[in-house]
Amino acid sequence: MKAWHFSENAYPYLPPADEYPSIRVSLPNRHYDPEKGAALYDRFLDEWLIAEDEGMEIMLNEHHQTATCVDPAAPLVLAALARLSKKARLLILGNPIANRRQPVRVAEEMAMVDVLSRGRLEAGFVRGVPYEVLPANSNPVRMNEREWEALDLIIKAWTTHDGPFSHEGRFFHYRAVNIWPRCYQQPHPPIWISTTSPGGAAHVGARGFVQATFLTGFDGTRAIYDAYRRGWREAGRGQDVPAHRLAYAAMVYTAPNEADARAGAEKLLWYITSNKVPPHFANPPGYVPVQANVAMLRGAEHPLSAFRKSASVEGAIEAGIMFAGTPDQVYRQMKRLYDHVGGFGHLLIMGQAGFLEHDDTVLGIRTFARELYPRLKEEFPDTALTGLSLRGA
Amino acid sequence: MQRQVLAIAGVELELFEAGEGPPILFLHNGGGFSPDQPFVALLSARHRLIAPSHPGFGRSSLPDWLDSCDDVAYVHLALMDRLGLRQADIIGCSIGGWIAAELATKAPERVRKLVLVAPEGVKVGPPDRLDIPDIYAMPADELERISYHDPVQMQVDPSRLSDEELAIRVRNRETTALLVWEPYMHNPKLRRRLHRVTAPTLFLRGESDGLVPADYIAAYAGLLPNARVETMHAAGHSPHLEQPEAFGRTVLQFLEAAR
Numbered sequence: 001m002k003a004w005h006f007s008e009n010a011y012p013y014l015p016p017a018d019e020y021p022s023i024r025v026s027l028p029n030r031h032y033d034p035e036k037g038a039a040l041y042d043r044f045l046d047e048w049l050i051a052e053d054e055g056m057e058i059m060l061n062e063h064h065q066t067a068t069c070v071d072p073a074a075p076l077v078l079a080a081l082a083r084l085s086k087k088a089r090l091l092i093l094g095n096p097i098a099n100r101r102q103p104v105r106v107a108e109e110m111a112m113v114d115v116l117s118r119g120r121l122e123a124g125f126v127r128g129v130p131y132e133v134l135p136a137n138s139n140p141v142r143m144n145e146r147e148w149e150a151l152d153l154i155i156k157a158w159t160t161h162d163g164p165f166s167h168e169g170r171f172f173h174y175r176a177v178n179i180w181p182r183c184y185q186q187p188h189p190p191i192w193i194s195t196t197s198p199g200g201a202a203h204v205g206a207r208g209f210v211q212a213t214f215l216t217g218f219d220g221t222r223a224i225y226d227a228y229r230r231g232w233r234e235a236g237r238g239q240d241v242p243a244h245r246l247a248y249a250a251m252v253y254t255a256p257n258e259a260d261a262r263a264g265a266e267k268l269l270w271y272i273t274s275n276k277v278p279p280h281f282a283n284p285p286g287y288v289p290v291q292a293n294v295a296m297l298r299g300a301e302h303p304l305s306a307f308r309k310s311a312s313v314e315g316a317i318e319a320g321i322m323f324a325g326t327p328d329q330v331y332r333q334m335k336r337l338y339d340h341v342g343g344f345g346h347l348l349i350m351g352q353a354g355f356l357e358h359d360d361t362v363l364g365i366r367t368f369a370r371e372l373y374p375r376l377k378e379e380f381p382d383t384a385l386t387g388l389s390l391r392g393a
Numbered sequence: 394m395q396r397q398v399l400a401i402a403g404v405e406l407e408l409f410e411a412g413e414g415p416p417i418l419f420l421h422n423g424g425g426f427s428p429d430q431p432f433v434a435l436l437s438a439r440h441r442l443i444a445p446s447h448p449g450f451g452r453s454s455l456p457d458w459l460d461s462c463d464d465v466a467y468v469h470l471a472l473m474d475r476l477g478l479r480q481a482d483i484i485g486c487s488i489g490g491w492i493a494a495e496l497a498t499k500a501p502e503r504v505r506k507l508v509l510v511a512p513e514g515v516k517v518g519p520p521d522r523l524d525i526p527d528i529y530a531m532p533a534d535e536l537e538r539i540s541y542h543d544p545v546q547m548q549v550d551p552s553r554l555s556d557e558e559l560a561i562r563v564r565n566r567e568t569t570a571l572l573v574w575e576p577y578m579h580n581p582k583l584r585r586r587l588h589r590v591t592a593p594t595l596f597l598r599g600e601s602d603g604l605v606p607a608d609y610i611a612a613y614a615g616l617l618p619n620a621r622v623e624t625m626h627a628a629g630h631s632p633h634l635e636q637p638e639a640f641g642r643t644v645l646q647f648l649e650a651a652r
Contacts, residue, residue: 026530134530141571145457170457280532285570293563297551
C-alpha cells in the first residue's frame with residue numbers, strides 16, 4: 001500500500017455561500033487576495049514536503065476558475081515540487097487532456113518534470129469534471145474520444161526517439177512531433193487514469209494503466225474495480241490483477257485521540273460542503289450518457305450531490321468516502337472498504353481542505369504516517385492481488 | 394405524417410412527409426421536429442412538407458465525423474438529391490435556420506425562397522460580447538424565460554413523456570451542443586458566403602426573443618442580397634410553436650406571393 005498526500009490548494013476565504021451562485025466557473029476573482037494566496041501556496045508546498053519527510057508520496061491535481069482548487073496549471077506546481085522534494089513519487093492526477101488543445105505540449109511538460117525529478121513522475125490523466133468545460137471552452141460532447149486520442153498521442157511522443165512523426169487524427173493534427181527532453185523513466189512514466197464510471201474503467205483495465213477513483217464509496221468503487229478487473233482479464237493480461245493498479249481517494253484524517261480526529265474530520269468536510277455548483281455547470285449536455293440524463297429527469301440524484309445536502313462525518317464514514325478517527329479506527333474503516341471492493345494498492349489521502357489549518361493538517365499527516373502507515377504497508381503489501389476475496393461471490 | 398428512414402450520406406436519416414404541392418423543406422430547431430407540432434397541418438395543406446430530423450436528432454443517427462451545421466447542410470443537400478428536389482422552399486428555425494443558410498450558400502440555385510426563423514450562424518457583434526447569450530451558462534428556468542413569450546404556456550412536464558421521448562429530448566440537446574459549442578453559435582466563414590444567397594429571404598423574429606436580438610437579425614439580413622425582416626407578436630424564439638397560425642399565415646403569404 002502506498003499513501004499519497006493530496007492537497008487541492010483551496011482558497012477558503014470567501015464570502016458567505018448564499019452570496020454567490022457558484023464557487024466554480026463564475027465566482028469573481030476579486031474575492032482572491034494574492035497575498036493570502038501566496039501564503040497558501042507556501043503552506044501547501046511545505047505540507048507536501050512534510051508528507052514526504054514522513055515517508056508518504058505526493059499527489060496534486062488541476063482545476064480552473066474555482067476557489068476549491070487554485071492550481072489551474074498543475075505542471076507548474078509539479079515542477080516546483082520536482083526540485084523541492086527529494087525522494088517522493090510525484091503524482092499529477094491529472095492532466096485534463098480532453099480540455100488541453102495541445103497534447104504534445106502536455107507530453108513535453110510531463111517529460112520535463114520526469115527529468116527534473118530524476119524519474120519520480122507518475123503521470124495521471126483525467127477527462128476533467130463537468131465544470132471544466134466552460135473555462136476551457138471545451139465541447140462536452142465526445143470528451144472521452146478526445147481524451148483517448150490525446151493519451152495515445154502523448155505516449156507515442158514519449159516513446160518515439162528517432163525524429164519527427166506525424167499525427168493526423170480525428171481531433172489533433174501535427175506534422176512533426178519530436179519532443180525534447182525525452183522521459184527519464186523508460187519507456188515512460190507510469191500512467192494513471194481517473195474514472196467514475198464502470199464503462200471507462202473496463203477500458204483502463206484493458207490498457208493496464210493505474211485506475212484511480214474519487215469518493216465513489218462502497219458499491220460505486222466495487223463496480224468500477226470489477227469493471228477494471230474484467231477489462232484487464234479480457235484483454236489477456238492474465239487472471240491476476242495486481243492491487244497496485246487500483247487507487248482510491250478518500251478524505252482521511254487521523255489523530256491520536258477521537259476529539260482531535262473529529263475536529264479535523266469536520267473541517268475536511270469542506271471538500272463536499274463548499275462545492276456549490278448549479279446544475280447548468282454541473283451537467284453540461286453530453287457529459288454523461290443520454291440514459292443517465294433521462295434518469296436524472298426522472299428524479300435520480302448523483303450520490304455526492306445528495307450527500308452534500310446533509311453532509312456529516314458519520315454519513316461520510318458510513319458511505320466510505322471518509323476515514324477519520326484514531327489510527328485504529330481509521331484502519332478499521334479503511335479495511336472495511338478494502339474488503340468490500342476487493343482491495344487496492346494506493347490510498348489517495350485528501351488530507352487538507354478549507355479551514356483545516358497548517359498545524360492540524362500536519363497532525364493528520366504525521367499521525368497517519370507514524371501510527372498507521374507502517375501497518376497498512378505490512379498488511380497490504382505492494383505485491384497483493386486484487387479481487388481475490390470476491391471470487392465466486 | 395408519413396415517417397421513413399433513408400440512408401443519406403452515411404446517415405440513417407429520419408424523415409417526415411405530409412401534403413402535396415410545391416415542396417417545403419422544413420429544418421427544425423435544437424428542440425427537434427415532431428409531427429404533432431401545430432404548424433404542420435397549416436403548411437402541409439397546400440404544400441408537400443418534408444421534415445428531416447437532423448443527424449443526431451430525433452431518431453436520426455449521428456456519424457462520428459459530423460460536428461457542425463456546415464456538415465448537416467451537406468446531408469440535407471444529399472437528401473434533396475435523393476428526393477429529386479431540383480428546387481424547394483426552405484424554412485429553418487434557430488439552428489435549423491443556420492443550417493438552411495449554410496445550405497443556401499453552397500447551392501443557391503436549389504433554394505426557391507428561404508424563411509429563416511430566429512437563425513443563428515453569424516457573428517456580427519464585437520469580440521468582447523456574445524451575440525447570443527450563453528445558453529450553457531444559465532439556469533434552465535432562465536433559459537425558458539428568455540426563450541418564450543409565455544414560458545408557462547410552453548412548459549413541458551417530463552413526467553408526461555415516455556422514456557424514449559425523454560431520451561430524444563436529451564439527445565437533441567446533446568447534439569445541439571456538439572454543433573454550436575465553438576465557435577459559439579456561429580461559423581466565422583458563413584457571413585462571407587451569404588452574398589451567394591439570391592433567393593428571396595424572409596427573416597422572422599419573435600418580439601420577445603431573448604436569444605436572438607433584433608439588431609442581430611437586422612445585421613444578418615443585411616448580409617443577404619434579397620432579404621427582409623418581419624417581427625412576430627406574442628412570440629419568443631420559436632414563433633412556429635408559440636404562434637403557429639400567424640406563423641403559417643405569414644410564411645405561406647411569403648412563399649405564395651409572386652416573386
